Amino acid sequence: MLQHEGLNFALTNRIPRRLATRFMGWxxxxxxxxxxxxxxxxxxxxxxxxxxxxxxxxHFTSLHDCFIRELRVGARPIDRAPGVIVSPCDGIMGxxxxxxxxxxxxxxGFPYTLEDLLSDSRLVEQLRGGSYVTLRLTSAMYHRxxxxxxxxxxxxxxxxxxxxxxxxxxxxxxxxxxxxxxxxAIVPLRLVGSDxxxxxxxxxxxxxxxxxxxxxxxxxxxxxxxxxRIPCRASFARGQEIGHFRHGSxxxxxxxxxxAPCAAxxxxxxxxxxxxxxxxxxx
Numbered sequence: 001m002l003q004h005e006g007l008n009f010a011l012t013n014r015i016p017r018r019l020a021t022r023f024m025g026w027x028x029x030x031x032x033x034x035x036x037x038x039x040x041x042x043x044x045x046x047x048x049x050x051x052x053x054x055x056x057x058x059h060f061t062s063l064h065d066c067f068i069r070e071l072r073v074g075a076r077p078i079d080r081a082p083g084v085i086v087s088p089c090d091g092i093m094g095x096x097x098x099x100x101x102x103x104x105x106x107x108x109g110f111p112y113t114l115e116d117l118l119s120d121s122r123l124v125e126q127l128r129g130g131s132y133v134t135l136r137l138t139s140a141m142y143h144r145x146x147x148x149x150x151x152x153x154x155x156x157x158x159x160x161x162x163x164x165x166x167x168x169x170x171x172x173x174x175x176x177x178x179x180x181x182x183x184x185a186i187v188p189l190r191l192v193g194s195d196x197x198x199x200x201x202x203x204x205x206x207x208x209x210x211x212x213x214x215x216x217x218x219x220x221x222x223x224x225x226x227x228x229r230i231p232c233r234a235s236f237a238r239g240q241e242i243g244h245f246r247h248g249s250x251x252x253x254x255x256x257x258x259x260a261p262c263a264a265x266x267x268x269x270x271x272x273x274x275x276x277x278x279x280x281x282x283x
Contacts, residue, residue: 028062028063028064028067029062029063029064030062030063031061031062036060036061036062036063039063040060040063040066043063043066043139043140047138047139047140048140049138049140050140051140052066052069054071054072054075054142055069055070055071055072056069056070056071056072056073057069057070067143068143068144068244068245069142069143070144071142071144076090076142076146076239076272076273076274077274078238078239078273078274079274079275079276080238081276083279083280084262084276084278084279085148085149085191085198085255085259085276085277085278085279085280086146086148086149086238086239086273086274086275086276086277087135087148087271087272087273087274087275087276087277088135088145088146088147088148088200088242088251088253088273088277089135089137089141089142089144089145089146089251089273090137090141090142090270090271090272090273091135091136091137091141091250091251091270091271092135092136092137092138092268092269092270092271093133093134093135093265093266093267093268093269093270093271094107094134094135094136094172094250094267095107095132095134095267096131096132096133096134096261096265096267097131097132097261098129098130098131098260099114099127099128099129099130099131099132099254101128101129102114102115102124102127102128104132106134106172106177106178106179107169107172107173108173109173110172110173110176110177110178112176112177112179112180114127114128114254116177116180117179117180117184117201117252118186118199118201119158119160120158120186123186123188123199126197126256127197127199127254127255127256129257130254130255130256130257130259131254131255131259131260131261131278132252132253132254132255133252133253133261133265133277133278134250134252134253135250135251135252135253135271136167136168136249136250137245137249137250137251142273143244143245144241144243144244144245144273145200145202145241145242145243145244145245145251145273146239146240146241146242146273146274147189147236147237147238147239147240147241147242148189148198148200148238148253148277148278149189149191149192149198149238150191150192150193150236150237150238151189151190151191151192151198151235151236151238152189152190152192152233152234152235152236153187153188153189153190153215153232153233153234153235154188154190154233155188155231155232155233156229156230156231156232157185157186157187157188157213157216157229157230157232158185158186158228158229158230159184159185159211159220159226159228159230160183160184160185160186160228161183161228162181162182162183162184163181163182163183164182164183164204164205165178165181165182165205166205167179167182167203167205167249167250179201179203179250179252182203182204182205183203183204183211183220183221184201184202184203184204185201185202185211185213185220186199186200186201187199187200187201187202187213187242189236194280196255196256196258196259196280197255197256198253198254198255198256198259198278199253199254199255200242200251200252200253200254201251201252201253201254202243202245202249202250202251203249203250203251203252204221204245204249205249205250210245211243211244211245212243212244213242213243214234214241214242214243215232215234215242216230216232216243239273239274253277253278255278258280258281259278259279259280259281260278260279260281261277261278262276262277262278262279264276265277
């Protein structure tokens with residue numbers, strides 16, 4: 001087991017990660033039918049749990065088109081119960097729980113802080129003592145992410161360029177402060193009808209390194225040369241699409257005091273878009 005994990009880590013991290021990511025970004029967009037069909041077939045073979053029956057369309061122009069597929073209407077029912085904050089994405093539950101002041105867990109024995117992740121003292125103070133959930137997307141999962149609650153972006157989102165480490169368990173157990181090193185975006189959401197704040201941090205990774213928001217004109221990736229703080233205003237209904245990854249990665253979800261992970265959650269559990277993730281509680 002340890003030998004297999006070590007090999008996995010070496011194959012996905014001890015290579016020219018940025019070069020591999022740029023290559024995959026180019027290769028995945030090739031629309032030549034033979035390359036497209038072989039690429040998707042190989043992906044299905046190795047991904048194992050890739051389910052294209054949920055997709056809105058059955059024909060894809062490229063591997064990239066398949067990566068960022070939309071789902072058919074009704075494939076992800078959204079829980080509408082009052083006080084429930086739903087999962088923004090399909091993912092595997094990683095570390096979660098209450099923040100210890102501003103510290104949290106990446107993996108056992110690997111803590112990190114909000115200061116290092118967010119680089120925004122105002123947000124750090126708002127989230128201090130709150131809660132968090134880590135959602136890891138595999139390559140086969142649905143790659144779009146959605147609003148966890150009726151909410152709005154009132155000011156800006158922040159793009160942080162960075163590394164492209166893999167974000168799988170092998171890397172999380174070996175790379176200190178991995179999420180704080182990788183390319184990421186910081187999305188503060190003000191919850192409607194409440195003074196609570198929810199912050200989504202989509203973290204890119206090797207072969208991904210690209211985040212596209214519905215409300216920002218350009219993709220945020222290694223080619224982006226604009227300002228790190230991007231002024232914008234947008235409103236979302238619970239379950240409405242916010243953006244997508246170019247492949248699979250991780251979304252960190254942070255809530256201020258008064259929000260907590262649902263009691264039924266457990267590490268390793270698979271959650272889907274629209275299922276209960278957090279809830280309002282007494283501060």
